[in-house]
Amino acid sequence: MLSKKELLDMQFIDARARLIDLAAFLDRLERHEGGDDIRLSYFKAALPILLENRPDRAKAVLERFSDHTTELSETAPFQGASGAPVS
Numbered sequence: 001m002l003s004k005k006e007l008l009d010m011q012f013i014d015a016r017a018r019l020i021d022l023a024a025f026l027d028r029l030e031r032h033e034g035g036d037d038i039r040l041s042y043f044k045a046a047l048p049i050l051l052e053n054r055p056d057r058a059k060a061v062l063e064r065f066s067d068h069t070t071e072l073s074e075t076a077p078f079q080g081a082s083g084a085p086v087s
Contacts, residue, residue, distance in 0.1 A: 002010070029040065046064040049057055 042065060046061045049060045049064065052060075054060065
């Protein structure tokens with residue numbers, strides 16, 4: 001098993017780049033007009049999970065974006081992932 005230092009040595013630059021890309025995405029969104037979309041609200045709700053001290057962050061973020069409904073929406077052409085759960 002790798003040590004934390006070895007893992008950081010291997011993946012720090014890639015993770016840093018992803019975080020910068022995410023910040024740039026949020027900056028772009030703020031520069032555009034229009035109201036918030038439900039996808040953005042779920043996205044913002046998932047961000048604090050990254051700072052929690054827990055071993056299942058990836059699962060928790062995925063769950064935040066998962067649709068847990070079991071009934072087909074009358075307006076949906078099919079049941080599948082759409083980026084945000086149905087309220």
